[in-house]
Amino acid sequence: MGRAFVYVILGGGVGAGYAALEFVKKGVSHGELCIISDEPVAPYERPALSKGFLLPEAPARLPSFHTCVGANEERLTPKWYKENGIELVLGTGVKSADVKRKTLLTTTGETISYKILIVATGARALKLEEFGVSGSDAQNVCYLRNIADANRLVNAVQSSPGGNAVVIGGGYIGMECAASLVINKINVTMVFPEAHCMARLFTPKIASYYEEYYKSRGVNFVKGTVLSSFDFDSDGKVTAVNLRDGRKISVDMVVVGIGIRPNTGLFEGQLTLEKGGIKVNGKLQSSNSSVYAIGDVAAFPVKAFGETRRLEHVDSARQSARYVVAAIMEPGKTEEFDYLPFFYSRVFTLSWQFYGDNIGEVVYFGDFSGSTFGAYWVNKGHLVGAFLEGGTKEEYEAVAKATRFRPAIEDLTELERQGLTFAVTV
Ligand code: FDA
């Protein structure tokens, strides 16, 4: 049994949704495009899962956050795919791929062949077991990557009114879930191995602002240690977490956000991998010219940094998706992908954006005891990165533009004196 398509997108997440819209904008014909996803629903805006989805009042639920509402574009419901002649194969995993034959074998036993494949398989959450701790299957231990995880997390919250949660990990999932749990009136302790939260991006000074804010909302921080084991009751529910520093914390529920691994398994030994992802060139094409990769799974050349990076953020998934469709359908007209990394987060009433790279010397600006502040990163005499909390739309656009422009910076003291004005006037 088998079907053949011109274009197949493997994976049905953010990248797949934005690529589908772009294919339609570029005039793909009915019956040419197929999307295969092991999730049971059409592509949706994954960031909603740690934000609107977890609200106690009027939570976001599908179909409200199908792609591409996150970029103020059309909301692509299953009906939209049907009307545009796109085959949406849902609830179906791909269990093997053969890039020489250009075929994919699904969990239902079907062979789907392609002329061009876009790999958009994203990533999976790392499990505690990979760090030698068992208990991930307990009903009150939650991860957060997909709708099924999010439903499980909501159930755990609803089963623990006024209860205690431990959040393991001080990265994006940890910070956003901790905030959502507080909003649900759960008492939160965050546990992570580093000296401060968001260690991959924040400086100690920036982290301290958010930690103080979280403390003011009742969050406890236990830093510099990791989980060593769980205690369970007779039903297999976790009742306490034991930390390596000897502490024991009683819990009603646990949320784990300890990083991800890109889903490259189907292509190991077939495509070149780098930085944990599928290595692609400036056209997002892999070592096999019929296979492209986008989103979390792609390791692509970031022109501004002059090196290959893998980014795990929604804007990168959206932009790489839009780009790849143009590169495939209008190859002669398309320059190489030139992407400025952009990350953001929203928690409580706080909201920050970051552009570029966080290397070099840091120059702070604004009022760290107020609501608008930020930082520039200056490397080898040029502005390479900018962070801004509490900015206006115009201010965010200004720091994005300034970072893209990479102006020469001769005097760090002068940059500090000008602060946000510098970006606005570049
Ligand atoms: P994505 O993970 O979206 O999609 C991959 C799809 O492939 C999934 O549907 C998966 O099931 C499917 N798949 C994988 N293997 C398969 C197989 N073998 N067969 C079939 N299907 C397969 N970023 C940001 O910038 N700001 C934010 O606020 C947030 N917030 C946020 C919250 C939460 C809870 C998460 C988990 C992530 C974020 N992110 C984020 C990150 C952002 O969501 C992420 O970078 C994008 O979803 C990546 O898009 P992709 O399309 O690459 O993967």
Ligand code: NAD
């Ligand atoms: P992360 O990489 O942001 O953070 C992982 C954290 O895990 C680290 O900060 C560290 O504190 C902790 N950690 C690592 N090893 C540990 C161990 N053995 N024990 C305890 N803690 C340990 O990853 P994440 O928070 O799990 O997020 C998952 C993915 O979702 C990422 O790709 C992230 O970019 C994405 N995401 C992004 C956003 C956003 O951009 N706003 C929001 C949510 C999720």
